[in-house]
Amino acid sequence: MRIAVIGASGRVGREVVEVLREQGHEVVAITRSAGVDVYSGAGLGQALNGVEVVIDAANAATTETDAVRDYFRTIARNVQQEALDAGVRRIVVVSIIGIDAFTAGHYAGKLAQEQAYLEGPVPVRILRAAQFHEFTEMMLDWTTQGDTAHVPATRTQLIAARTVAEQLAALAVAESAPDRLEIAGPDELNLAAATAKLAARRGTPLQVEEVLDTSDPNHRAQADGALLPGPGTLIAGPSFEEWLDRHYPA
Template identity: 75%
Template sequence: MRIAVVGASGRIGREVVDVLKNQGHEVIGITRAAGVDVYTGEGLAEALAGVEAVVDAVNAPTTETAAVTDFFRTIAHNVQRAAAAVAAKRIVLVSIIGIDAFTAGHYAGKLAQEQAYQDGPVPVRIMRAAQFHEFTEMMLDWTTRGDTAYVPKTRTQLVAARTVAEKLAELVVDEAGIERVEIAGPQELNLAAATAKLAARRGNPAHVEEIVDTDDPNHEPQADGALLPGPDAILAGPTFDEWLDRLYPAQP
């Protein structure tokens, strides 16, 4: 099957590309480095020539609400238009669990993206995922000041990016796949506590502090469990501790 992956060089995109290629599919990586700008549409029609399905795993360069909403919405319209022109069978989008409860930032942008895709002519399947295990690495990168990382209070059910990629690959090739599914890890976690485990394995920062940023309009739903999966979600390992042991083995 000839499948295009939008955001093929990103955290999820590169995993999806690897899974699909290992299964014998012809994969077209849609990236700026490959000469395609999905926001402006430059090169997109040519890149999708002969494509039977599209996976959208693109990430945004900003979290500012208006900008990220415009970014994701514009890309959805562009991909829908180009996919329809080549009579693609389906588009599969990776999104985020619980975003209906959020009004700002990245979550609001992803919700706009879902809606824009659903307005288009090509059938869309949406996989809403929990935050990735790898999100703890991003938390340390984003929030560390001096010897302390300040992590927003968040209830989550972290899942491995590779696991999500494998399920996305299943969804894009399955002729009878469902329109919407959730996927999360096997256990609920406190994000700050999980990030602290990672920091301990890395050896820095020295401290991880859980904070509540009342200036963030998303702080209440994050803390109250809006990002947790529903009862029908796919729950799949590895656990966070298993992932941590594999990537950051404990020192003897």
């Protein structure tokens, strides 16, 4: 099957590309470096020529609410139009569990993306995933000042990016599948505590502190568990501890 992957060089996109190629599919990697700009639409129609399924794993460089909503909404509308013209059979989109509760930032952008895709003519399957195990690495990169990382109070059920990629691939090739599915890891976790375990394996930073940033409109929803999976969610390993042992052996 000829499958296009938007955001093919990103954290989950590159995993999707690898999974699909291992399964013998022909992958069209859609990235700016490949000459395609999904926001402006430049090169998109040509890239989708002969494509049967599109997987959207794009990410945004901004978290400013209006900008990220515009970014994801515009991409969704562009992809829907060009996919229709190219005869694409379906679109698979990776999103985030619990985003209905959020009014700002990246989560609000992903909700706008879902809505825009569902308004289009090509059938859409949405995979809502929990935060990745790899999100703890991002937390250390983003929040460390001096010898301390300041991680927002968050309850989540972390999952490996590879596991999400495998499910995206399965949704892409299946003739029959749910229009919407949630997937999460096996254990509820405190994000700061999980990030502290990663920091201990890395040896830096020396401390990880949980913070409640009341200036963030999303702070209460994150802390209260809005990002946790609901009934019917697909639960899949590896656990965070298993992922940690694999990537950062003690």
